[in-house]
Amino acid sequence: MSDVFERYERQYCELSSNLSRKCTAAAALDGEQKKQMISIVKTGIDEAESLIRKMDLEARSLQPNVKAVLLAKLREYKSDLNNVKTEVKRLSSGGNYLSARDDLLESGMADTLTASNDQKARLMMSTERLNHTGDRIKESRKTMLETEELGVSILQDLHQQRQSLLHAHNTLHGVDDNIGRSKRILTSMSRRMNRNKWIIGFIIAVLIIAIALILYFKLK
Incomplete structure (x- = not known):
């Protein structure tokens, strides 16, 4: 697999985990502190989108068999980021959800975390398959030499x-x-x-x- 893609991927995973934690923290805040936390999360979303675009460009420049696996991972990353965007929109419209904040924390956030864990498990499986593909590519390169x-x-x-x-x-x-x-x-x-x-x-x-x-x- 491309070293460039792996570097962007590590940066994205760290940023995604950080955004999830900040969304959870923002849900427990009120007033100006909540607005500041949401602003920080939105900035992080912009950075995450930039990393995804860079990963997409790098993946499309690789061989077809590797590109297909990387693009599948990117679809999952985009889905994960869309969940964060949805949560930010929900937090931003706090006036409409103040009365239901407790229910959101107990049920909605629990569902989001469960979905995030499932996505992370799928990403780990995809990464393992990609590593196997990388090993096969190395063997093919050795044969070419x-x-x-x-x-x-x-x-x-x-x-x-x-x-x-x-x-x-x-x-x-x-x-x-x-x-x-x-x-x-x-x-x-x-x-x-x-x-x-x-x-x-x-x-x-x-x-x-x-x-x-x-x-x-x-x-x-």
């Missing part, structure tokens, strides 16, 4: 064979045609390799520019 090493070894063997064919061209005049065809094949392979290198270099440059633009707009 081994394949790359095998490809380099094959290319070295081909280079040695080319040298042998060139030497045979100078000593065996009777097989000039066969050696010429082998040389043309190897030259064609070399051109394709060079062309592929340029293509890969171009793709890498485009990705670097795209990442730089994303970082620029994020920092901006």
Whole structure:
């Protein structure tokens, strides 16, 4: 999984837990103290929404199998944040709920905390599944590296064979045609390799520019 996403996720989970505690504390306050606490919670909600947007951008830049798991987690985070927003709206309209505050604390908040615990349990399960997916990705990357090493070894063997064919061209005049065809094949392979290198270099440059633009707009 992306280290950037994990960092944003930790920040969000800490902020979400803090907002839940502040909502519970605000429900027990009155007057100006309650207004100040609600204002603090609203500021925290804005920060949480910003973290969710950053996680969404990071998730969409990853591989499809990882992106699907991360987007599922984000839907749960958004649902959890919507619950906090609903609670803030309820607390903000305190004049309409002063007479029912005790019932809210005893029943409504209990239901909210229960739902929050259920969501946290689902998030833990999703995180565990994501960790398993990350392990599989690491194994796939290891296999890719081994394949790359095998490809380099094959290319070295081909280079040695080319040298042998060139030497045979100078000593065996009777097989000039066969050696010429082998040389043309190897030259064609070399051109394709060079062309592929340029293509890969171009793709890498485009990705670097795209990442730089994303970082620029994020920092901006």
